Every structure is written in structure tokens, then in C-alpha cells.
Amino acid sequence: MKLREVKVDGETAAAIRKGQPILPKDAVADPEMLGREGSLLKLIDPAGRYVATGYHGSQNKGAGWVLATKEGEQIDEAFFSRKIRDAIARRESFYEDPETNAFRVFNGEGDGIGGLTIDDYDGHFLINWYSEGIYAMRRYVHDALADLKAVRSVFGKKRFDSRGQYVEDDDFVFGDKPDFPILVKENGMQFAVDLNDGAMTGIFLDQRDVRKAVRDEWAKGRRTLNAFSYTGAFSVAAALGGAAGTTSVDLAKRSLPKTIEQFSANGIDYEAQDIVVMDVFDYFRYAKRHEKEFDLLILDPPSFARSKKRTFSAAKDYPKLLEDALSVTAKDGIIIASTNHAGFGMKKFRGFIEKAFKSAGRKYTIEREFRLPADFRTHRHHMESDYLKVAVIRTKG
Ligand code: SAH
Numbered sequence: 001m002k003l004r005e006v007k008v009d010g011e012t013a014a015a016i017r018k019g020q021p022i023l024p025k026d027a028v029a030d031p032e033m034l035g036r037e038g039s040l041l042k043l044i045d046p047a048g049r050y051v052a053t054g055y056h057g058s059q060n061k062g063a064g065w066v067l068a069t070k071e072g073e074q075i076d077e078a079f080f081s082r083k084i085r086d087a088i089a090r091r092e093s094f095y096e097d098p099e100t101n102a103f104r105v106f107n108g109e110g111d112g113i114g115g116l117t118i119d120d121y122d123g124h125f126l127i128n129w130y131s132e133g134i135y136a137m138r139r140y141v142h143d144a145l146a147d148l149k150a151v152r153s154v155f156g157k158k159r160f161d162s163r164g165q166y167v168e169d170d171d172f173v174f175g176d177k178p179d180f181p182i183l184v185k186e187n188g189m190q191f192a193v194d195l196n197d198g199a200m201t202g203i204f205l206d207q208r209d210v211r212k213a214v215r216d217e218w219a220k221g222r223r224t225l226n227a228f229s230y231t232g233a234f235s236v237a238a239a240l241g242g243a244a245g246t247t248s249v250d251l252a253k254r255s256l257p258k259t260i261e262q263f264s265a266n267g268i269d270y271e272a273q274d275i276v277v278m279d280v281f282d283y284f285r286y287a288k289r290h291e292k293e294f295d296l297l298i299l300d301p302p303s304f305a306r307s308k309k310r311t312f313s314a315a316k317d318y319p320k321l322l323e324d325a326l327s328v329t330a331k332d333g334i335i336i337a338s339t340n341h342a343g344f345g346m347k348k349f350r351g352f353i354e355k356a357f358k359s360a361g362r363k364y365t366i367e368r369e370f371r372l373p374a375d376f377r378t379h380r381h382h383m384e385s386d387y388l389k390v391a392v393i394r395t396k397g
Helices: 010-018 077-090 092-096 132-136 138-146 203-220 233-240 255-265 282-289 313-328 346-360
Strands: 005-009 040-044 050-059 062-069 102-107 114-123 124-130 155-160 173-174 182-186 187-195 226-229 245-252 274-277 296-298 305-306 311-313 329-338 363-370 391-396
Touching: 005 311, 010 040, 010 050, 010 226, 040 062, 050 132, 050 346, 077 138, 102 203, 114 138, 124 138, 124 255, 138 173, 173 329, 182 274, 182 282, 187 233, 203 233, 203 296, 203 391, 226 233, 226 282, 233 255, 233 296, 233 305, 233 363, 255 274, 274 329, 296 313, 311 313, 311 346, 313 329, 313 346, 313 391, 329 346, 346 363, 346 391
Parallel strands: 005 040, 124 155, 226 245, 226 296, 245 274, 296 329
Antiparallel strands: 040 050, 050 062, 102 114, 114 124, 155 173, 182 187, 305 311, 329 391, 363 391
């Protein structure tokens, strides 16, 4: 195995020795030193001493990732295979749960290889590649998966254009290609999923615990509004939990047939539910004008969105979103506020909540908070990837 020797600055060397898995963009004096995407690197400190072994892969987060900290450890198919098997072994409780068969089996640096995630949808595996560099090593990952009994088929999504956006392609790699949509199970709910239809699959696995809580704890008897509903997965959870009706609102036209599909997969009469294709902010105005009120609101916007009319950025506009939502929230209502924006933490998110309730002149308590579920294993020294923040807020008066 040929390694490129790359000198990193003293600060980076110290941080990596303490456990930091990322190679920051500015750690290397001359980026040319990193060679091609996918080059394996021997990182050395300014005195020329070994720091770690890693690879070069450009992501918004950095120039690459640490793979090993023992000099001489080989980065080869056996390495990838070991990491993937260890990660799967850590998910034993998921494999043993008869109610759930869709979850993340490999979560980037949390499982020892940054830039790569793998999800298992009832034996159909979906890889996300976050850089050209990690994609250059795809053979190792494909071979490791091909050896596993649990794998029926493999799909891969390239998310390495300049802004980490999905690159449109046929995502099928190998195996028994299923007819999509397939139905996967989650805590006894069913979700229709398509692994080969653009960037998204139909369900966001990181919200599993929140969907369960919606069904089991918050929905009963509540008039429910699911804003930014996508395929309506939260609406399904609410309906199954005995909600007094659900309203799903999303701007995307595809959300209508997709939401009908998810309701139908769970034996729910979709005609008894409201599915609205509309901008959420317009919907709040419409609902207010028609004196509609809700007892349970689920707000799960994207971090950024640009529509014809407006741009939404969670980091800037979340307080306003909450304030608008409050205008249609009944007394003693529940608002489940969620954000996947990696750029701010729970503390700032609580600040947004405080700000919105203050300007609306309403009181509240935070009943519960959720972070990423256990299968989305994070790295202690790279908490930037601990992106999910969910607050269950009870409005008082
Ligand atoms: N809550 C969903 C995931 C939301 S993904 C779930 O749990 O499955 C974000 C969704 O927001 C996308 O479907 C997108 O179409 C929608 N969206 C973005 N901006 C919007 C806006 N201004 N109004 C309504 N929907 C919007």
C-alpha cells in the first residue's frame, strides 16, 4: 500500500492525536500535497513524526478523514470489511427487533470511516458517498457488502458535487433488484420506500424515535398539522396514534401521491385525511383566516429551501416559523419542533423557541428533547454530525 506523506500543522496533529477524525481543509500548507481524491495519506506532524493514516476526500467539512492511528495498519478490503462488520454487530438490537427492519448500519466517522453511510432497508442496502475520495474506494465497500448474508441488493447515492448535493444517476449497484416501492417496517408501522428515485427514499430514518413518540404519546385525540410533511410519515404515525384528523402540508407536488401511498400502506383511509400541496407559510395564513386550530403541530423543515416566493433558512427563520405556527396552535397544544441544521446546537435552538414564544406573548414548557437515534452513531470528537434537534413543546394558554 502506497501512502502519501502529508505534513499537517501542529494544532491539527495535536487534535488528531486527541481523537479528532476529520482532516480540516487548512491543515495542510499546500493542498496539492493531498494528491488525487481517494489517495491514502500518512499524516505527519511538523517534526516528521507519524500522526495518523487517512484518505483525501473533499467534503464541505474538510479535506479528508482519519482511518487509523496505528502506524502500519493496512487500509484495504479487510479493513473496510472489519469496520462494516463491527458496525453491523453494534446494531444487533435492531436486527433482533421484529417490528423494525429499516435502520442505519454504518454512520460515517461514528463507525470509523468518515464520508460514508449505509442504511439497511429490509436487506436492500443504500450507500451514501459524500466525496469523490471515498467513492474511489467503492470496490472495498461493495466487496465487503457482497460477502454479507443480510444483503439482498445494494444501491449507492453520490452526494459529492460541490455542495454535497445528490448527483442524479441510476443508483443500482448489484444484487436482487426489488420492484419499488418496497414496504419496510418501523415499530410496527409500514413505509413505502424507493431506493432508486432521486436523492431521497421516502422516509427519514433518523426520525424513528420521534414518529414512535407521536403515535404512542402525543397524537391521541389531537387535531394534527404536519408541516413540511414530505411523504407524510409523521401523519401516518399520528393517524395510527388516534389523532382527531391529520393535515399534511408540503410544497412539492409529489408529496400528494406519496402521502396517499404511505397512508394506504398502513390501511388508513387517506380520503379522511387532509393533504395540502402548499407553501407552509401561506398555509398558516390560510388556516388563520379560516379559524382553523391544531392541538399537535409537527414542524420539520429542511435546513435551507428556496421556492419561487421565498427562501427559508432554519438558522435565520426558525423563530418566525414557530411564531406563525403559534397563530394556529390551540391552548394546551403540543408543538414538535425539529431541525437538522448542523450549524447550530440545542442551546441556540432553545433560544429560537424562547424568542418565538416571547414575541407571540405565550408561555410554554419543553416536555422532551430528542437527538439522533442510536443507529446514527456519532463520534465523540466530531459532534458537528450530531445534527438532529427535536423539542416537544407544550403551549400554556
Ligand atoms: N418532515 C418530513 C421531512 C421533511 S423534508 C418527514 O419526516 O418525512 C422537507 C420537505 O419540506 C420537502 O418535502 C420539501 O418539499 C418541503 N418544503 C420546503 N420548503 C417548503 C415550504 N416553504 N412549504 C412547504 N413545504 C416545503
